Amino acid sequence: MLRVEKLNAWYGASHVLQDVSLEVNRGEIVCLIGRNGAGKTTTIKSIMGLMERTSGSVTFEGHExxxxxxxxxxxxxxxxxxxxxxxxxGLTVRENLRLGLVSSPNRKKEAELIDRTAEIFPRLAERLDQTAITMSGGEQQMLAIARALISDPKLVMLDEPSEGIMPVLVDEMFELFQNLKAGGTTILLVEQNVELALGVADRAYVLDQGSVVHHATGAALLADAEIQERYCSV
Amino acid sequence: MAGLSLELIGLQLFAGLALGSVYVLLAIGLSLIFGMLTVVNFAHGAFFMLGAYVGLWLLSIGVNFWICLVAVPLIVGGFGLAVERTLIRPLYGRGIDYPLLLTFGLSYIIVELVRIVFGKSGYPVATPDALQGAVDIGVGYFPLYRLFVMGVTALILVGLWLFLERTRYGLIIRAGARDAQIVRVLGVNISRVWLMVFGLGCGIAGLGGLLAAPLQGVIPEMGGPILAEAFVVTVVGGMGSLMGAVLAGLLVGVVVSMTSLFAPEMAKVAIFALMAVVLLIRPQGFFGRAGLMS
Known part of the structure; x- marks a missing residue:
């Protein structure tokens, strides 16, 4: 579904990604792990088109x-x-959700989709007309995820969604990822919480200093203490 | 005598609100463009002046004033679109000073071109027949045309508010002013939004110029002083805030008008004194966000 080949990226003059290649198949949860600065965020920003200078190839369903x-x-x-x-x-929860639909062909079904989102995210349902700033960090993160999901994307890329969020919400979030996968959504996840992430991941790529250094199934990596120690321990 | 001065003050208050309306029309565009594009548009006064000259030209070839009210903002706004697309767009991402210097230079070019085409001396512009005369507003007779200017400004503000609060494009603009990257990853072509916002701001400035023409006549340099005053308005109101631009615009209009009643020579100084006081007490202005410029 998503194929990244020899992806390179630069921040100014510094060459931050070197020949990163990876693949995400339909219906998978794929995880990128590695230390801070390993290039995980840059990889997904490059896939989304947010890096100014990149080279290589990123194809999605055959489109470059x-x-x-x-x-x-x-x-x-x-x-x-x-x-x-x-x-x-500055916007309300509902406006943030509407923002997720402004460019989507699904926007004609806006009311229906907001109802559906409110069912999936009961914490947001109670707060639809509050300004988003009144919510806790975890609720804001749920809103950010809900806003990305409301347009029914094929592939969702999340950058450290569990960071700074209370454990109860993190559990809810990972349950949601599994439900999404069951519903056919493909997920590319960057996570610091390696154990939790590998627990749900079909496959994972380990990044270090801007390159992919290891690639295995989630279960295999979860069992591989040496790799985790070498590339992920802080 | 006491009753007479109260009436005089009342009339002067209205005159201030009418003057403030013109400031508001300039300041909302400046504010919208700054809030969204982080461009300090030094050509905004030139667009205002162009509005007055396009109006003068259309009136001179027999187009009626009511059609001008629609045509002038469209023409000036269209020119604004061309300026953004060809001159300003290549400068995004290079810091706030590049577009500032570009628009500053552009304003000189526009003024010079108008001097070449229309001549250096100014022209008076007649108040449209239907809007001549004065009406009793309770405290005395007030020029109908000035009431009309206030009414048009109010209509523009209501329209803009509905557009921003009730439409999909308004939502995009409100969100994009806070976080352009998020709007992009949610599928919005932000370049097109910036283009439209720049055109919209310039169009409203052009309308302001047309409305001001019968009040002050037209000369090629008319955009300079009012730009300085409109900047005071956006700074007092808070850069990037529309509500701030409206309230500060009216306030500055009233301050100018009241000062000219009591100490005419101080009128233009008073607004800069007002700005100094506001900046000392509240550096971000009435509704500004602290740190927006950094």
Whole structure:
């Protein structure tokens, strides 16, 4: 479904991704792990079209995406939930959800889709008309995820969704990922919480200093203490 | 005498609100463009002046004033679209000073071109027949045309508010002003939004110029002083805030008008004094977000 080949990316003059290749198949949960600065965030930002300078190839369902702007990648069915939530705090919860539909062909079914989202995210349902700034960090993160999901994307990329969120909500979130997978959504996940992430991942790629250094099934990596120790321990 | 001065103050208050309406029309565009594109548009006064000249030209070839009210903002807004697309767009991402210098230079070019085409001296513009005369507003007779300017401004504000609060595009603009990247990953072509916002701001400035023409006549340099005053308005109201632009615009209009009643020579100084006081007490302005410029 998503095929990344020899992806390189630069921040100014520094070459932050070197020949990253990876693949995500339909219906999988694939996880990127590695230390801070290993290139996980840059990889998904490059896939979404948010890096200024990239080379290589990113194809999604056969379409070459590299060089295309982010909004066109959304139209192909990619969704991205960035780090640090990034919900629009001046808007209400409902407006944030509507924002997830502004460019989607599904926007004609807006009311129906907001109802559906409220069912999946009961915490948001109670707060639809509150300004998003009144919510806790975890609720804001749920909103950011809900906003990315409301347009029914084919592939959702999440950058450290569990960071700084209370454990109860993290459990809810990972349950949601499994439900999404069961419903046919494909997920590419960047996580610091390696154990939790590998527990749900079909496959995982280990990144270090801008390159893929290891690739295995989630279960195999979960059992591989040596790799975890070498590339993921802080 | 006491009754007479109260009436005079009342009339002067209305005159201030009418003047403030013109400031508001400039300041909302400046504010919208800054809030969304982080472009400080120094050509905004030139677009205002162009509105007045396009109106003058259309009136001179026999187009009626009511059609001008629609045509002028469309023409000036269209010119704004062309400016954004060809001159400003290549400068995004290079810092706030590039578009600032570009629009500053552009304003000189526009003024010079108008001097070449229309001549250096100004022209008076007649108040439209239907809007001549004065009406009793309770405290005395007030020029109908000034009431009309206030009414048009109110209509524009209501329309803009409905557009921003009730439509999909409005939602995109409100969200995009806070976080452009999020709007992009949700599928919005942000370049097109920026283009439209720039055009919209310029179109409203052009309308302001047309409305101001019968009040002050037209000269090529008319955009300069009012741009300075409109900047004061956006700074006092808070850069990027529409509500701030409206309230500060009316306030500045009233301050100018009241000062000219008591100390006419101080009128233009008073608004800069007002700005200084506001900045000392509240550096981000009435509704501004602290740190927006950094």
């Amino acid at each position: 995406l590299l060089g295309r702007p982010a909004h066109e990648r959304f139209a192909h069915g990619l969704a991205y939930v960035p780090e640090e939530r990034r919900i629009v705090t």
